Every structure is written in structure tokens, then in C-alpha cells.
Amino acid sequence: xxxxxxLLQLVILYxxxxxxxxxxxxxxxxxxxxxxxTAAIFFKDLSGIYHLRFSGSLYSIKxxxxxxxxxxxxxxxxxxxxxxxxxxxxxxxxxxxxxxxIGCSLFPAPSALQGYIVLGRSxxxxxxxxxxxxxxxxxxxATIIAxxxxxxxxxxxxxxxxxxxAFNERRLKNLFDASPNIIYTCDADDYITSLNxxxxxxxGITSQDEVVGRPFKELLYNPEDRNIAFKHLLxxxxxxxxxxxxxxxxxxxxxxxxxxxxxxxxxKIRELQGIINDITERIEKEKELWxxxxxxxxxxxxxxxxxxxxxxxxxxxxxxxxxxxxxxxINNPLGFLKSNHSVMEKYVVKAEDLLQKIxxxxxPEASKPIMEQLGKQxxxxxxxxxxxxxxxxxxxxxxxxxxxxxRLDQGEGFTEYDLNAGIESTLVVAWNxxxxxxxxxxxxxxxxxxxxxxxxxxxxxxxLLVNAAxxxxxxxxxxxxxxxxxxxxxxxxxxxxxxxxxxxxxxxxRKKIFDPFFTTKEPGKGTGLGLSISYNIIVETHKxxxxxxxxxxxxxxxxVILPLSPPKKVDN
Amino acid sequence: xxxxxAIAAYNQKHQFAELxxxxxxxxxxxxxxxxxxxxxxxxxxxxxxxxxxxEMPSRSTLIFNLEKLVYISSTGVGLFANLVVAANKRRIxxxxxxxxxxVEQVFSLLxxxxxxxxx
Numbered sequence: 001x002x003x004x005x006x007l008l009q010l011v012i013l014y015x016x017x018x019x020x021x022x023x024x025x026x027x028x029x030x031x032x033x034x035x036x037x038t039a040a041i042f043f044k045d046l047s048g049i050y051h052l053r054f055s056g057s058l059y060s061i062k063x064x065x066x067x068x069x070x071x072x073x074x075x076x077x078x079x080x081x082x083x084x085x086x087x088x089x090x091x092x093x094x095x096x097x098x099x100x101x102i103g104c105s106l107f108p109a110p111s112a113l114q115g116y117i118v119l120g121r122s123x124x125x126x127x128x129x130x131x132x133x134x135x136x137x138x139x140x141x142a143t144i145i146a147x148x149x150x151x152x153x154x155x156x157x158x159x160x161x162x163x164x165x166a167f168n169e170r171r172l173k174n175l176f177d178a179s180p181n182i183i184y185t186c187d188a189d190d191y192i193t194s195l196n197x198x199x200x201x202x203x204g205i206t207s208q209d210e211v212v213g214r215p216f217k218e219l220l221y222n223p224e225d226r227n228i229a230f231k232h233l234l235x236x237x238x239x240x241x242x243x244x245x246x247x248x249x250x251x252x253x254x255x256x257x258x259x260x261x262x263x264x265x266x267x268k269i270r271e272l273q274g275i276i277n278d279i280t281e282r283i284e285k286e287k288e289l290w291x292x293x294x295x296x297x298x299x300x301x302x303x304x305x306x307x308x309x310x311x312x313x314x315x316x317x318x319x320x321x322x323x324x325x326x327x328x329x330i331n332n333p334l335g336f337l338k339s340n341h342s343v344m345e346k347y348v349v350k351a352e353d354l355l356q357k358i359x360x361x362x363x364p365e366a367s368k369p370i371m372e373q374l375g376k377q378x379x380x381x382x383x384x385x386x387x388x389x390x391x392x393x394x395x396x397x398x399x400x401x402x403x404x405x406x407r408l409d410q411g412e413g414f415t416e417y418d419l420n421a422g423i424e425s426t427l428v429v430a431w432n433x434x435x436x437x438x439x440x441x442x443x444x445x446x447x448x449x450x451x452x453x454x455x456x457x458x459x460x461x462x463x464l465l466v467n468a469a470x471x472x473x474x475x476x477x478x479x480x481x482x483x484x485x486x487x488x489x490x491x492x493x494x495x496x497x498x499x500x501x502x503x504x505x506x507x508x509x510r511k512k513i514f515d516p517f518f519t520t521k522e523p524g525k526g527t528g529l530g531l532s533i534s535y536n537i538i539v540e541t542h543k544x545x546x547x548x549x550x551x552x553x554x555x556x557x558x559x560v561i562l563p564l565s566p567p568k569k570v571d572n
Numbered sequence: 573x574x575x576x577x578a579i580a581a582y583n584q585k586h587q588f589a590e591l592x593x594x595x596x597x598x599x600x601x602x603x604x605x606x607x608x609x610x611x612x613x614x615x616x617x618x619x620x621x622x623x624x625x626x627e628m629p630s631r632s633t634l635i636f637n638l639e640k641l642v643y644i645s646s647t648g649v650g651l652f653a654n655l656v657v658a659a660n661k662r663r664i665x666x667x668x669x670x671x672x673x674x675v676e677q678v679f680s681l682l683x684x685x686x687x688x689x690x691x
Contacts, residue, residue, distance in 0.1 A: 242645035
């Protein structure tokens with residue numbers, strides 16, 4: 001057979017069979033046509049696996065690298081020219097020993113592939129012609145083997161790719177199905193394309209058909225919220241925000257949602273993908289927390305107000321009672337002292353009279369000096385009686401002031417109140433606190449009486465005066481303390497200023513002085529309610545104003561502004 | 573007040589929310605909140621406003637003008653709940669002005685509308 005015909009035969013064999021068996025067929029055919037005992041094709045593919053396909057075998061065989069090296073050794077170019085004759089030899093492991101072999105490498109260097117074709121027989125050596133023919137055969141086979149190897153690779157790669165894709169699909173599906181979070185997808189117009197089982201469960205829906213194709217915003221408690229989500233999405237690319245879903249039976253689900261946008265190669269939106277975290281439980285807890293806090297806060301305020309009121313009234317009551325009690329105690333002895341005093345005055349006058357009568361009726365010369373002395377004694381008595389009168393007047397005034405201060409019977413309504421008198425009477429009560437630390441200067445102007453709750457206002461003056469005195473005392477200045485009290489009328493209001501030259505109030509504290517329970521004194525020294533109560537009395541009860549002007553190092557001035565008559569409003 | 577710097581920083585940081593504070597009377601402050609309040613922007617606002625509250629003298633009044641607040645998240649509501657509690661401590665009344673229906677709805681849903689004074 002001509003070489004061309006032979007090659008054609010081989011090629012046809014390859015064309016008919018695309019599997020590895022083709023190589024074996026070719027080996028078989030070579031044995032037949034070239035009268036070889038054994039024909040074999042060896043090659044190493046791109047993955048580094050060594051293949052052996054020889055005549056008479058049923059399957060392709062994979063060789064170990066050791067055996068491959070044996071083959072290489074037999075056919076390497078250092079031993080002979082390529083193609084070469086060699087022998088005796090046998091195919092490693094599987095072959096029979098034959099005497100005469102010819103071999104040829106399939107792929108000239110450099111090539112990623114390596115391979116050989118060998119023919120062996122033991123009866124006759126190989127002719128030059130056959131050796132040359134073998135080279136031609138080698139070239140033909142090499143090309144075909146190279147193509148097949150590459151094809152196999154791409155087949156293999158393709159299979160791997162398909163496997164990976166299939167696995168990825170399963171992974172994503174698992175994520176979608178198994179996730180406890182709600183996962184959904186929408187198309188570019190925000191119509192739902194899928195909703196995972198967790199989502200169906202949360203919304204109380206049995207199948208996706210109920211939602212697929214509907215606009216997503218229908219699921220929201222507030223459909224407009226969707227626009228806000230998109231606004232964020234389009235400006236920042238992703239959006240995480242809170243929303244409320246509406247499930248079956250109007251059940252509300254508070255959510256934290258993340259939306260991602262999937263775009264195609266042209267930047268057009270293909271899909272919206274959302275993951276929703278159900279935060280209803282957390283929101284419910286927070287809701288309870290807020291409500292509890294607000295409830296407590298309100299209750300607390302009420303309690304504080306009640307406490308203040310009680311303290312205020314108790315203070316009022318106790319001071320008032322004290323003052324009233326003292327006044328009462330003094331009044332009784334004062335009463336009979338006064339009456340004794342006037343009786344005494346009469347006796348003295350009578351005695352003087354009688355003395356005069358004695359003198360007029362004529363007395364011996366020796367008695368005149370004694371009569372003169374008697375007269376002087378009576379004069380002394382009269383002087384003392386006059387002085388005592390002044391003393392009694394003072395005591396009576398003090399008692400009256402105490403009574404004025406403590407007028408408990410006027411606890412409920414507004415009555416006419418003389419502010420100046422109120423201040424005077426308060427000074428009497430506060431004098432003990434003030435007298436050692438400060439001088440008091442009064443500039444009490446001509447002011448009309450106002451409608452007020454006198455005893456409450458007195459409490460305010462008491463509080464301000466005591467504060468002033470305590471401030472001065474605490475400062476320990478070289479200069480003598482001074483409190484100036486001024487009253488005047490301005491534009492239909494009565495103004496009262498109490499000013500001290502104490503240390504003043506620092507800016508940081510000034511804002512808080514009217515806060516209830518705020519105090520700069522040590523614990524136990526004062527409740528911190530004085531100014532708060534005073535504020536309530538002036539502003540809330542009497543609709544006035546209380547302003548503070550102060551400068552650290554310069555002293556403090558409180559100015560109280562009171563209307564002549566508060567507007568008719570019922571206080572609670 | 574250096575709170576102006578704090579407010580500017582806040583408005584810079586939050587794209588969709590805007591805060592404004594104005595003293596409108598002797599002792600009345602009006603806080604205007606525009607736009608949207610979510611978890612982050614309301615948390616920051618709370619810090620800022622709590623600081624303001626500290627600065628306010630006792631017995632002053634705080635007004636919230638929410639005319640232009642178009643969205644508040646469920647967690648954002650906490651801002652107002654916490655501020656009212658803090659204000660109550662200082663005896664500073666808080667008044668809400670011009671609530672949008674949507675916002676009022678959220679307050680109501682979360683059960684705290686009744687604790688707020690609305691004008």
C-alpha cells in the first residue's frame with residue numbers, strides 16, 4: 001500500500017472514532033499494515049498525565065512517571081537519532097519483549113506535548129523505508145493527537161465550568177431559600193419578581209404567585225417610604241433604611257432593609273435585590289422603654305411638684321405658726337405689763353399731786369430739802385415711765401409685725417397687701433440671720449397696695465433675704481456686708497429689689513438657680529427649693545417676674561416685678 | 573454659642589436631614605428639623621440637642637418645628653422620647669409644632685404620641 005493510502009486509512013480511523021479507542025485502532029492497523037507485532041502510541045497531555053495506547057489492548061492506559069521515563073530513556077535523542085532503532089525492549093509492564101523496535105517522537109521540541117510512536121517485532125529488523133514511513137505517520141498522528149488533547153482540555157474546562165455554575169446556582173438558591181431574612185428581587189420598575197420562603201412566612205402568604213408581579217410598595221405600611229429608599233439608592237448606590245411592612249391581617253413588621261442594584265454592561269438597571277431584617281422585636285422593646293421612661297418622667301415631675309408644694313406649705317405653716325405662737329405668748333404678759341404701766345403712771349401723778357399739796361399746806365423749813373428730794377425722785381420715776389412707754393411701743397410693734405407676717409387666715413384668696421409693710425415684718429423675722437453679717441439699708445418708695453397672697457410673698461422676701469445674708473456670710477469679705485432693699489412703682493407694676501454685696505453667682509450656676517432641688521450648700525443645709533418655690537409664687541401664682549442680676553465679685557440683685565392685680569385666672 | 577459649629581457639622585454630615593436652632597423669645601428656643609431622620613441622623617441629633625438642653629436656663633421653653641420633617645424611622649422616634657424625658661428633668665416644657673400626618677402616625681404607632689404636647 002502506498003504511504004498516502006496508509007495515512008489516509010489512519011486519518012479515516014480517527015475521523016470515525018473521536019474517543020481514545022481511535023488510537024488503539026490506529027495501533028492495531030499499523031501492526032497489520034506494517035507487519036509489526038506491537039505498535040504503541042505514548043503521549044503526555046497538558047495536565048501532565050501519561051497515556052499509553054497500544055495494539056491489542058482494550059483501553060487507554062495511564063502510565064506512572066517512572067515508566068514514562070523508561071520509555072523516554074529508550075527513545076531519547078541522546079541514544080539515537082530521531083527516528084531511531086533500538087531493542088530488544090518491551091513496553092513497560094504491559095508488553096512482550098520484542099527484538100527489533102523503531103520509534104519516533106511525535107512532537108518536536110519545543111512543545112507542551114510529549115509523545116512517541118513505536119513499532120516492535122522480533123522476526124525481522126526494520127527497513128529504512130519503514131523508518132521513513134514511520135516519521136510521516138508520526139507527523140500525521142501528532143497533529144490529530146494535539147487537536148484532541150486541546151479539545152479534551154476545553155471539554156474538561158467546559159464541564160468544570162458547568163459544574164461551577166450549577167453549584168453557584170445551588171448556593172444562591174440555598175441562600176435565598178434557607179435565609180431567615182426576607183429576601184426579594186424586583187425588576188427595574190420595582191415589580192416583585194421573587195420572594196423567598198422567609199418573606200412569604202413573614203407576610204403570611206402561602207405562595208409567591210400572590211406577590212410576584214405586584215409593585216413592591218404595596219407591601220409597605222407607608223408606600224411613599226419607597227420613594228425615600230430610591231432617593232438614597234440612586235444617590236449612594238446602596239441603601240440601608242428602616243421601613244414598615246404590612247403583612248396579612250394588618251400585622252405590622254418593623255424592618256431594616258438593604259437594597260442593592262444590579263446593572264447590566266450598559267449601566268441599565270436589571271434587578272433590585274433586597275434583604276430585610278425583621279427588627280419588630282427590638283422596636284417593640286424600645287417602644288416599651290420609651291413609654292416607660294416618659295411615664296416615669298411625668299410621674300416624677302408630678303411628684304416633685306407635689307413635694308415642692310408640700311414643703312412650701314409646711315414652711316409657710318411652720319414659720320407662721322412660730323411667729324403666731326411667739327406673738328401670742330408675748331401678748332399676754334405684755335397686756336398686763338402695759339396696764340400696770342398706765343396704772344403706775346396714774347399713781348405717780350397722784351403722788352406728785354399729794355406732794356404738792358403738802359408743800360402748799362406749809363412745811364417746816366427743815367423738811368424743805370427732804371420735800372425737794374422727794375420731788376426729784378418722782379421726776380425720775382416719771383422719766384423712767386416715759387422710757388418704758390417707748391419700750392412697750394417697740395414690743396407692741398414687733399408683735400404686730402410677727403402677726404402680719406404669719407397671717408394664716410389669708411391662705412386662700414388674694415387680698416390687699418402692703419409690700420413695704422410685708423418687707424418690714426419679714427425683716428423682723430429674718431433679723432437674727434442678718435444682724436451679724438450685714439447692714440440693711442431700706443429705700444422703700446411710695447407704692448400702692450397690690451392684690452396678693454401676703455404670706456406667700458413674705459416667704460419670698462424671707463427666702464431672698466436669708467439667701468443674701470448666707471451669701472455674704474460665706475464670702476468672708478473685709479468689707480462689711482450690705483443688703484439694700486428698694487421698692488418703687490413703674491408703669492403699673494410694683495418693683496422690689498433686694499441687693500447684696502456678696503460674692504455673686506457664677507455664670508454656669510446662674511442658669512440653674514431656679515431648678516428645684518438645685519443647691520450649692522452642703523447636703524443637709526437647705527433643700528434647694530427656696531428659689532424654686534419663690535419662682536412659683538411670683539411667676540405662677542402672682543403672674544409677676546423675678547429677675548437676677550449678678551456678677552462674680554460684685555454681688556447679686558434680685559428684682560421682683562408684681563402687677564397691681566393679677567389677671568383673673570384660677571390657680572390649681 | 574459653639575453649637576453653631578456643631579449644627580453646621582451635623583448638616584454637613586447628614587445629607588438628608590437638616591437642623592436649625594433659633595432663639596425666638598426671652599427664654600424660648602425653636603428647633604427646626606427638615607427632611608428625614610433615620611437611626612444615625614437621629615442619634616447624632618439627640619447628642620446635639622441634649623447638649624443644647626443643658627445650656628438652656630431653667631423654666632425656658634423648647635419648641636420643635638417639624639413642619640418639614642417628611643420621614644422618621646421607627647428608631648428615630650427615640651430621639652424625641654429621650655429629649656422629652658431630659659427636658660422634664662429640667663422642668664423645660666417641650667412643644668411640638670406642625671407635625672406632618674405621616675410623622676404623627678409613626679409617633680402614634682409607637683405609642684408615645686400621648687406624651688407629647690402638640691400645637
